[in-house]
Amino acid sequence: MPVVLKADGLALGKGVLICETLEEAKEGVKTIMEDKKFGTAGNRMVIEEFMTGREVSVLSFVDGKTIKIMSSAQDHKRALDGDQGLNTGGMGNFSPSPFYTKEVDDFCQKYVYQPTVDAMASEGRPFKGVIFFGLMLTEKGPRVLEYNARFGDPEAQVVLPRMKNDIIEVMEACIDGTLDQVDLQFEDNAAVCVVLASQGYPVSYEKGFPIKGLENFDGKEGYYCFHAGTKLTDQGIVTNGGRVLGVTATGATLQEARTNAYEATKWVTFDNKYMRTDIGKAIDEA
Ligand code: GLY
Numbered sequence: 001m002p003v004v005l006k007a008d009g010l011a012l013g014k015g016v017l018i019c020e021t022l023e024e025a026k027e028g029v030k031t032i033m034e035d036k037k038f039g040t041a042g043n044r045m046v047i048e049e050f051m052t053g054r055e056v057s058v059l060s061f062v063d064g065k066t067i068k069i070m071s072s073a074q075d076h077k078r079a080l081d082g083d084q085g086l087n088t089g090g091m092g093n094f095s096p097s098p099f100y101t102k103e104v105d106d107f108c109q110k111y112v113y114q115p116t117v118d119a120m121a122s123e124g125r126p127f128k129g130v131i132f133f134g135l136m137l138t139e140k141g142p143r144v145l146e147y148n149a150r151f152g153d154p155e156a157q158v159v160l161p162r163m164k165n166d167i168i169e170v171m172e173a174c175i176d177g178t179l180d181q182v183d184l185q186f187e188d189n190a191a192v193c194v195v196l197a198s199q200g201y202p203v204s205y206e207k208g209f210p211i212k213g214l215e216n217f218d219g220k221e222g223y224y225c226f227h228a229g230t231k232l233t234d235q236g237i238v239t240n241g242g243r244v245l246g247v248t249a250t251g252a253t254l255q256e257a258r259t260n261a262y263e264a265t266k267w268v269t270f271d272n273k274y275m276r277t278d279i280g281k282a283i284d285e286a
Contacts, residue, residue, distance in 0.1 A: 001020060001021055001025070002018055002020045003050055004017070004018055004047070004048040005017045005032055005045055005048075006048060007042040007044075008042075008044035009041030009043065009044070011038040011042075014038065015037075015042065051138050051145070052136075052138065053138040053143075054136070055074070055134065055135065056099060057075060057093075057134055057152050058072050058108070058133040058135060059133075059155055060131050061130060061184070062117055062128060063128055063173060063174045063177045063178065064128050064177055065118075065177065067114055067116075067131070067179075068179055069109075069113060070159050070186070071096045071186040072096045072100035073094065073095040073158050074095075075152070075154070076091045076092050076276060077089075077090055078091070079201065081278045086202050086203070090154050091275070091276045092246075092276055093155060093158055093280075094191065094193070094254055095155070095158035095162060095190065096190065098254070104142050107142050108133070112135075113133070116133075116147070128175065129174060130149070130151050131147060132146075132149075132151065154193045154195060154226070154248075157193040157224070158191040158192065158193045162186045162191050164185040165184055169182070170182055189251060189253075189257070190252070190253055190254040191248055192248065192249060192251075194261050195245070195246050195275065195276075196245040196247060196270075197243050197273075197274045198229070198242055198272050198274065199272040199274040200242075201242030207241065208240070209239045209272060210235060210237070211230060211239060211268060211270045212270065216267035216268070222251075224247070225245055225246070225247055225264075226246035227245060228241060228245060228246060229241015229243050230244060230245065239270050245268060247265050249263070258280045261279070
């Protein structure tokens with residue numbers, strides 16, 4: 001104890017119970033499998049080790065047999081500064097993660113990345129595409145929390161701006177099975193993405209406010225404005241979701257990238273604009 005109980009089906013990310021005691025675990029089994037709190041997702045249940053540690057995201061390209069790791073990233077999932085408030089789809093992040101050390105990479109290369117690809121191939125389901133490894137750096141070493149068969153959001157917004165290769169060539173190498181011939185390279189710099197959200201997200205928020213200043217990003221090297229919850233209307237581009245835009249900037253260091261990203265957040269305005277003010281800050285202090 002503690003243990004983690006998970007409804008094994010799709011439960012919109014909600015079917016997880018952390019049980020501190022055996023009594024809680026027994027109650028949890030009843031909640032998931034008998035009371036069906038998460039519907040049919042609870043027809044089968046997974047019991048997992050409870051882990052604590054820093055989370056790191058690692059994206060990779062895979063061509064069925066070869067895997068090439070992209071630079072690491074770290075997410076800020078809580079809605080409010082200081083990692084307070086509700087969980088969100090991500091309020092910002094940065095790349096690389098200084099906690100993804102060579103030692104962590106060596107461990108994952110040996111025990112996680114290639115073994116994952118080999119296992120899928122040996123099961124007769126070779127995988128081609130992008131694998132997202134959600135890692136937790138625990139006291140016992142790195143552990144895989146989750147796999148996604150996609151880029152991360154907002155991980156892609158900080159990792160791809162640092163990639164030196166032509167992404168189409170890398171994707172074609174994945175399709176052709178020639179990824180071993182690709183020298184995947186990343187700039188020796190950093191990137192920070194600050195999500196501009198609608199006040200009230202992730203609970204309730206208004207939509208439909210005009211977004212001004214997007215043109216300020218035109219021609220600005222190292223600055224990017226990614227659309228998330230936006231909509232093109234006759235009145236121009238308006239807010240249309242909780243997470244509205246992802247503002248990314250690169251810099252020589254994380255600190256510089258952070259300063260640049262927060263400067264760029266001033267370039268766009270819309271009513272009820274909300275952002276965290278401490279993306280990447282814990283790292284300055286680490
Ligand atoms: N940022 C986490 C995810 O894309 O799943």
